[in-house]
Amino acid sequence: MIEFKLPSLGADMEQGKLLEWKVKPGEAVKRGQVVAVVDTSKAAVEVEIWHDGVVEELITKPGETIPVGTVMARLTAPGEAAAPVTRKPASPAARKRAHELDVDIDKVTGTGPHGAVTVADVESTAAKPSIAPTVDRQAEMRKAIAAAMGRSKREIPHYYLSEAIPMQRAIEHLARANEARPVTERVLLGALQLKAVALTLRQFPELNGFWRDGAFQPGAGIHVGVAISMRQGGLVAPAIHDVDGRSVEDLMRALADLVKRARAGSLRSSEMSDPTITVTNLGEQGVEAVFGVIYPPQVALVGFGRVAERAWAEAGALRAAPVVTATLSGDHRASDGHRGARFLAALREQLQRPETL
Amino acid sequence: MKPEELRSQVLDLLTTIAPELDAGGLRAGEPLRNQVDLDSMDWLNFLVALHERLKVDIPEADYGKLATLDDLLAYLKGKLGA
Numbered sequence: 388m389i390e391f392k393l394p395s396l397g398a399d400m401e402q403g404k405l406l407e408w409k410v411k412p413g414e415a416v417k418r419g420q421v422v423a424v425v426d427t428s429k430a431a432v433e434v435e436i437w438h439d440g441v442v443e444e445l446i447t448k449p450g451e452t453i454p455v456g457t458v459m460a461r462l463t464a465p466g467e468a469a470a471p472v473t474r475k476p477a478s479p480a481a482r483k484r485a486h487e488l489d490v491d492i493d494k495v496t497g498t499g500p501h502g503a504v505t506v507a508d509v510e511s512t513a514a515k516p517s518i519a520p521t522v523d524r525q526a527e528m529r530k531a532i533a534a535a536m537g538r539s540k541r542e543i544p545h546y547y548l549s550e551a552i553p554m555q556r557a558i559e560h561l562a563r564a565n566e567a568r569p570v571t572e573r574v575l576l577g578a579l580q581l582k583a584v585a586l587t588l589r590q591f592p593e594l595n596g597f598w599r600d601g602a603f604q605p606g607a608g609i610h611v612g613v614a615i616s617m618r619q620g621g622l623v624a625p626a627i628h629d630v631d632g633r634s635v636e637d638l639m640r641a642l643a644d645l646v647k648r649a650r651a652g653s654l655r656s657s658e659m660s661d662p663t664i665t666v667t668n669l670g671e672q673g674v675e676a677v678f679g680v681i682y683p684p685q686v687a688l689v690g691f692g693r694v695a696e697r698a699w700a701e702a703g704a705l706r707a708a709p710v711v712t713a714t715l716s717g718d719h720r721a722s723d724g725h726r727g728a729r730f731l732a733a734l735r736e737q738l739q740r741p742e743t744l
Numbered sequence: 745m746k747p748e749e750l751r752s753q754v755l756d757l758l759t760t761i762a763p764e765l766d767a768g769g770l771r772a773g774e775p776l777r778n779q780v781d782l783d784s785m786d787w788l789n790f791l792v793a794l795h796e797r798l799k800v801d802i803p804e805a806d807y808g809k810l811a812t813l814d815d816l817l818a819y820l821k822g823k824l825g826a
Contacts, residue, residue, distance in 0.1 A: 562805075566805075570792055570801055571795065573788060573804065618762065618781075643785065647789075672783075
């Protein structure tokens, strides 16, 4: 027997509301399949299952709000015999009426013989007004951010580092590559920065992972959470998976898709629950640098500011050059400033070799 | 395409990228991206939408010519040969 529980889709999530099931009892499901859509305070998230099996029982009903960890459905594992079904006593007419009125017969209190559900019971249940409150998404998102960021600042001893990174080579490389690309395949500097962060992280595993139960756990891959602001306010930071192993073109497509789906409020559970580090880019808003708040249980956050022309001294000469300030917010429990400084230096060098990204 | 029609098509696409946009309040002679809060991803999506709707391809090198709504409309007019 497999229990499908409501997963935590981020440190700030305590409960979720089931919007719909994507599967039916009796249906076979595959590992990685989207089985339900759950409304968190931040988005409607497509929740995946991580086992093969056959759906036996859907326990949570659409519209119900349940805490994280609640068993939402039961499945039989491959090769396992299905459990016998116990049916609530009800007259055939009551079942038919329940179906017509879209009433869950298991939730109706029966008043007939041996507690059997009658047509009248079904009708009186259906007549009760629904008490589902309408959710103010803005207010909910604010609360979720407050909870996660409050926890971060209470628990995580942050240290902050910053480094000016010359961007001329990266910008020229990108401009040359984009010249040959149609507008639909054009790559943004943000995708290049993501790849550079991920490749650099390979040498700094202590920045990529989680702080849980008093110890650091390295991430199973380099899954970079991308901070995406919502046009109405608030933000989400869903993950792009295995960023270090993907081409910049592929990352750009993933990034565009993620931004679009985040703003449309349709993200997947694996994207919400497993970023191993977060990258935020506030340069578009015109700030020079961003010193971010780490998203627990992650242990680091990399920020990029605006790319702007600065006076740049190099080899005894002064010239104007595009420069970006990259920052690292690190969790001092998991890493030290010395390693953090080495990370930013390595990131700077990585961005001087854009052809290797 | 008539200028009014081009303008309304462009504003229509802009509104799909930035749903909260009050097109009437837009100052056509002032920088567009600041007014509408378009980041580089929004901007690219806008150009892709223009490409799909109007069949124009705007190279990156021309971004500097597109600072305001008026600039953009003049640029598109030239591209469309209208």
